[in-house]
Amino acid sequence: GAGxxxxxxxxxxxxxxxxxxxxxxxxxxxxxxxxxxxxxxGLEFLIYFQGNSAPDKxxxxxxxxxAERTGESVSTLTIQRTQQEDSAVYLxxxxxxxxxxxxxxxxxxxxxxxx
Amino acid sequence: GDSVTxxxxxxxxxxxxxxxxxxxxxxxxxxxxxxxxxxPGEGLQLLLKATKADDKGSNKGFEATxxxxxxxxHLEKGSVQVSDSAVYFxxxxxxxxxxxxxxxxxxxxxxx
Numbered sequence: 449g450a451g452x453x454x455x456x457x458x459x460x461x462x463x464x465x466x467x468x469x470x471x472x473x474x475x476x477x478x479x480x481x482x483x484x485x486x487x488x489x490g491l492e493f494l495i496y497f498q499g500n501s502a503p504d505k506x507x508x509x510x511x512x513x514x515a516e517r518t519g520e521s522v523s524t525l526t527i528q529r530t531q532q533e534d535s536a537v538y539l540x541x542x543x544x545x546x547x548x549x550x551x552x553x554x555x556x557x558x559x560x561x562x563x
Numbered sequence: 564g565d566s567v568t569x570x571x572x573x574x575x576x577x578x579x580x581x582x583x584x585x586x587x588x589x590x591x592x593x594x595x596x597x598x599x600x601x602x603p604g605e606g607l608q609l610l611l612k613a614t615k616a617d618d619k620g621s622n623k624g625f626e627a628t629x630x631x632x633x634x635x636x637h638l639e640k641g642s643v644q645v646s647d648s649a650v651y652f653x654x655x656x657x658x659x660x661x662x663x664x665x666x667x668x669x670x671x672x673x674x675x
Contacts, residue, residue, distance in 0.1 A: 479661060490567075490652060490667040491607075496660065504662060539607070546660040549595040549614045554607040 450474075452555035454540050460561045461530055469525045469558045471540030477553070479546030480523050482515060483539040485557070491539065497523060498546050530562045565590040569653045569666035576643055576673050584638040584669045586627075586653035594655040596620075596629050596636040597663065601650045610638075610651070643673045 453472040461467050473480050482494040493507040497517045508514070512531075517523040527534055537559050541552040570585040588596065598610040598620070611620030616631035625640045636653060653666040 481662070483663075483665075488667075490665040491654075491663070493662055493664065496662055498660070504658065504660075541607075543661050548656040548659055548661055549612065550661050551609045551612070552607075552661060552663065556606045 452540055452542055452553050454538075454555035454558050456558060457556065458559045458561075460563065462563055463532060464529055466526065466528045467530055467560065469527075469538050469560070471523045471525070471555060473521065473523070473540070473542030474553055475521075477542035477544055478520060479543045479550075480517060481541045481543075481552065482523070482525050483541065485537045485539060487536070494525070494538075496546070527560075530560075532562050535560055535562045565594065565655060565657045565664045567653050567655055567664055567666040569651075569669055571667070572650075572670040574669060574671045576671070578645055578673055578675050579642045580673075582638070582640040582643045582647075582671070584651055584653075584671070586636045586638065586666060588634050588636065588653075588655050590634075590655055590657065590664075594657055596627070597654045597656070598625070598627055598636070598638050599652045599654060599665075601652065601668075603649065607652070643671070645673045645675055647671060648673045 480497040483491040496504040512528045515525045537557040539557045541554045543550040566589045595614045597612045600610045611622040613620040613629035619628045650668045654663040
């Protein structure tokens with residue numbers, strides 16, 4: 449069916465507020481990844497899910513960032529007490545099994561702006 | 564840790580010119596290497612990949628060869644088109660699963 453879907457596509461928030469970003473991966477894809485792309489920079493890895501578990505969350509920048517996945521499907525990335533440096537495009541990607549040579553399918557991202 | 568370095572852009576070319584975008588990497592083990600492309604207003608998509616030394620990935624006229632001796636994966640195209648204007652990202656997979664480490668991206672602008 450459809451590709452990786454992310455919502456909202458744009459989010460403007462005030463500094464100090466919490467935000468939730470949603471990712472719907474391709475059906476049947478067991479591996480799910482979150483990345484962050486700051487303006488003019490490359491993508492930074494945040495977290496990797498295999499099923500509902502996160503064996504690698506080494507890229508989460510601080511304890512204000514958390515993510516969960518349920519039903520081996522939807523994932524939510526939560527940023528608490530947002531700061532201006534959190535402004536970026538947050539990208540979600542999925543792949544069938546997480547093998548190291550697989551193609552990742554990316555969503556269009558959520559543009560987060562923290563005022 | 565693992566890292567990817569690619570040439571800074573923007574790269575500006577005339578249509579039908581030859582393109583090279585340099586990419587070098589640092590990694591433990593034997594990563595897979597990728598080029599992803601981001602066209603204006605679109606999401607990232609895989610352009611090509613190579614999984615072992617001396618492999619050549621190719622797609623849409625683009626090529627890149629996995630060079631272990633020089634730890635490089637340079638992207639080339641013999642004759643670029645205006646429609647190739649995009650941002651190109653070199654990446655490697657790390658950790659035994661598809662955790663990608665990306666370069667900073669190179670913006671290519673092709674003029675008629």
